[in-house]
Amino acid sequence: MNNTPKVWILGNGQLGAMLTHASEPLAINVEAIDIVNPDNRVLPMSSNDVVTAEREQWPESSLSLQLSEHPNFINSSVFGLLADRYTQKSLLNELSIDSAPWQLVDDDVSEQVLHHKYGSNVLLKRRTGGYDGKGQHWLKQDSDSVIPADWRNEAIAEQAINFDEEVSLVGVRQANGDCIFYPLTLNLHQDGILIVSIAPLSRLSHLQAQAESMLSSIMNKLDYVGVMAMECFRVGDKLLVNELAPRVHNSGHWTQTGSHIDQFQLHMRALCNLPIPQPKVTFNCAMVNLIGTENDQRWLSLSNAELYWYNKEVRLGRKVGHLNLSIDDITATSNSIDKLKQWLPEQYQTPLEWLRSEIC
CATH class of the missing domain: 3.30.470.20 (ATP-grasp fold, B domain)
Incomplete structure (x- = not known):
């Protein structure tokens, strides 16, 4: 008898599809849910079902709330923490794990201060939402680029790393x-x-x-x-x-x-x-x-x-x-x-x- 729980996936993009496919040989019952274009149905979930996600963030709807508020949403507290680059980098600092030197771009920081601390090229990253090169902005001293006005408290600044x-x-x-x-x-x-x-x-x-x-x-x-x-x-x-x-x-x-x-x-x-x-x-x-x-x-x-x-x-x-x-x-x-x-x-x-x- 198969005693493994049913697994629900927040998201039915390519990662959700590949998670579903990989579960078939193990006879794990999986359902990947479209959270970008949700419907108004109520999912027939049971108390021993398990929930996971194919992405760190998702739009709020009655469907996503039902999934994300399930008591067996594994790693529920982790997604938001790691989706925010400020809290993610703070975790690395807490664990003394090396990353590029960084700070929050708050109301008080200036372009001059960031260049003084991190060099002539400073990379700004939106705290959430950026991927595949999106949500990034270079502060380049030689071109007098500036911090976008709506990025204050919504971005971190990182030193550019000359990596191998x-x-x-x-x-x-x-x-x-x-x-x-x-x-x-x-x-x-x-x-x-x-x-x-x-x-x-x-x-x-x-x-x-x-x-x-x-x-x-x-x-x-x-x-x-x-x-x-x-x-x-x-x-x-x-x-x-x-x-x-x-x-x-x-x-x-x-x-x-x-x-x-x-x-x-x-x-x-x-x-x-x-x-x-x-x-x-x-x-x-x-x-x-x-x-x-x-x-x-x-x-x-x-x-x-x-x-x-x-x-x-x-x-x-x-x-x-x-x-x-x-x-x-x-x-x-x-x-x-x-x-x-x-x-x-x-x-x-x-x-x-x-x-x-x-x-x-």
Whole structure:
């Protein structure tokens, strides 16, 4: 008899769909709820159901309130805390976890003060709502840029970091406090949007323990249950936390091909208190985000590729799918890169050559 609870997901975008798909082999009953265009129905929820979310924030409606106020909304106090960059960075300070030097942009701070403290280029980030490069504003001393008037008390200021590269760690914490992690992922962003990820890379393995210590401290402090992602800047052999995501994450999509348990199933196992062994890496893998580009069936002809298409309207800058490339055969991978350079828009030429340089 299946005694696992029903799981409701706040949000039915691509992450909700992939969480639902990953639950099927475990016979977990999942329903992802549209919270962007909600209806007026009342969900038939029971007291032992479980609620999770595919995003940190959601519009308020009777439907979202029913879900978010359920007593088994796992990590209910965490979403708001980490969605606000001020409280997120304050948590990192409390735990003595390194991040870019920062402060709140309050009514009293001036552009001159920020430049004096943080340098000629200072990055302002909206406290909430920004993602994929949105909600950011550069204060550049040489162009006399100013703090937007409506950003006072609604943004933080960060010192610009001259980092070597960007990495992320995806891990899971179980209800008993045990933490399990995937290998570090190397990420490349373009225009503020993740475009390519690679994992694992042996040259990053010496940073694994440092990253695991940081993320486990965060998850333990929050008594978190489920998958969390930590994006970092690498500066030499030091990691600085850039962003935390209390959910499955874009930089963990490679696990759908590269691990015997992907991040989506890992999250659902944790929520339902099911056993979780250490995931085994089956392939080195590269993930290529498909951004603002139409579906091309030629992608399916690649011998080492798996396509995940989100069935969303294609718009400029919008993530509409991703390709996972297994890297067990370097020649096949190089051939796939050559073909993708022909089939994908100009913006992919440099990222694909970057990918080749890392794996071939």
